[in-house]
Amino acid sequence: MKAGIVGLPNVGKSTLFNCLSNAKAQSANFPFCTIEPNLGVVNVPDPRLEKLEALVKPERVLPATVEIVDIAGLVRGASEGEGLGNQFLGNIRECHAIIHVLRCFDNDNIVHVDGSVDPIRDKETIDIELQLKDLETVEKRLEKVTRAAKAGDKKAAKEMELLNRIKETLQTGLSARSLQVNEEEKELLDSFQLLTAKPVLYVCNVDEKSAKNGNAYVEKVKEVVKNEDAEVIVLAVATEADITELESYEERQMFLEDIGLEEPGASKLIRAAYHLLNLQTYFTAGVKEVRAWTIHKGDTAPQAAGVIHTDFEKGFIRAEVIAYDDFITYGSEAKVKEAGKMRVEGKEYIVKDGDIMHFRFNV
Numbered sequence: 001m002k003a004g005i006v007g008l009p010n011v012g013k014s015t016l017f018n019c020l021s022n023a024k025a026q027s028a029n030f031p032f033c034t035i036e037p038n039l040g041v042v043n044v045p046d047p048r049l050e051k052l053e054a055l056v057k058p059e060r061v062l063p064a065t066v067e068i069v070d071i072a073g074l075v076r077g078a079s080e081g082e083g084l085g086n087q088f089l090g091n092i093r094e095c096h097a098i099i100h101v102l103r104c105f106d107n108d109n110i111v112h113v114d115g116s117v118d119p120i121r122d123k124e125t126i127d128i129e130l131q132l133k134d135l136e137t138v139e140k141r142l143e144k145v146t147r148a149a150k151a152g153d154k155k156a157a158k159e160m161e162l163l164n165r166i167k168e169t170l171q172t173g174l175s176a177r178s179l180q181v182n183e184e185e186k187e188l189l190d191s192f193q194l195l196t197a198k199p200v201l202y203v204c205n206v207d208e209k210s211a212k213n214g215n216a217y218v219e220k221v222k223e224v225v226k227n228e229d230a231e232v233i234v235l236a237v238a239t240e241a242d243i244t245e246l247e248s249y250e251e252r253q254m255f256l257e258d259i260g261l262e263e264p265g266a267s268k269l270i271r272a273a274y275h276l277l278n279l280q281t282y283f284t285a286g287v288k289e290v291r292a293w294t295i296h297k298g299d300t301a302p303q304a305a306g307v308i309h310t311d312f313e314k315g316f317i318r319a320e321v322i323a324y325d326d327f328i329t330y331g332s333e334a335k336v337k338e339a340g341k342m343r344v345e346g347k348e349y350i351v352k353d354g355d356i357m358h359f360r361f362n363v
């Protein structure tokens with residue numbers, strides 16, 4: 001599961017990527033600096049891990065991770081192949097969620113491909129390209145299923161009906177994600193792998209003085225996306241990239257406080273991306289290792305066990321589960337057990353975010 005950073009050229013995508021990941025991507029003040037996508041595995045900052053570490057005092061701590069891809073900038077006409085558009089759109093298709101970066105800072109020295117700063121226009125430019133590409137995909141698919149539907153194929157008929165609705169949505173300038181669908185249709189929709197059906201969040205790239213409270217551009221963005229049910233994150237990308245370069249934690253913290261932040265906006269963004277991908281965390285907590293494991297929301301206990309090892313899933317017998325809050329309240333596994341707060345759960349158990357788990361299995 002990975003989230004792709006998308007936007008116009010030269011808006012700060014690679015700079016943002018560098019704030020998030022230790023893999024250093026090339027960033028420079030000219031459009032199309034990035035051609036090949038940069039992939040980074042990013043630790044998910046989680047204050048709960050620090051609390052568990054303080055209680056358990058393990059030899060090591062392993063955070064959850066999420067994959068972030070820095071993709072080349074898209075330009076007007078990308079859907080028709082402009083500016084290597086097809087290749088870049090292909091990179092987006094491989095992602096499961098989109099982090100859409102919008103330039104919300106003035107600076108005459110940083111080239112804007114359209115000559116002026118206007119995040120609303122920029123968002124529309126990107127949206128239109130993605131929608132046009134989806135329209136192409138939908139029309140191709142429609143051609144196929146219409147034939148089958150006419151020949152009496154019931155499943156094809158259903159698909160055709162949904163495709164026509166998607167087509168209408170796209171033609172009115174809306175993204176496929178805005179369409180209301182039921183469970184069955186959702187599955188079909190996912191199978192089309194449309195670019196505009198992917199969940200999205202917006203990053204407003206602001207200057208240092210707007211890091212805390214945003215600015216007029218950010219307000220406009222919030223206004224425009226208010227019906228999209230999407231998160232908007234304000235981030236002073238270049239400033240945070242500079243802060244990331246500082247050696248010590250104390251120094252970084254001092255600079256963050258200087259611009260009015262308690263934690264890096266990048267940390268907030270990583271957590272948001274993790275949720276956008278529909279991921280959640282459970283923990284294992286032993287003296288050797290305290291570790292955060294990534295699962296999908298709705299995963300069962302055996303599925304969660306399978307993330308550690310496939311044998312754990314195949315031979316799953318039961319799980320011993322402690323709710324995160326109980327662990328913190330009682331302070332250790334032994335005390336939780338004493339208080340009768342450790343639960344034994346079976347195959348059907350749906351794991352909750354923050355559960356501390358121990359699996360029993362047969363091999």
Ligand SMILES: Nc1nc2c(ncn2[C@@H]2O[C@H](COP(=O)(O)OP(=O)(O)OP(=O)(O)O)[C@@H](O)[C@H]2O)c(=O)[nH]1
Binds near residue numbers: 011034071
């Ligand atoms: N002043 C200012 N400059 C920024 C900010 N974010 C990025 N830049 C600068 O803008 C230029 C482009 O940044 P990149 O991160 O390379 O942009 P990109 O979106 O990856 O661009 P492409 O790969 O060409 O699509 C660099 O010179 C950055 O230093 C910002 O928040 N403020």
Ligand SMILES: [Mg+2]
Binds near residue numbers: 013071072
């Ligand atoms: Mg770049």
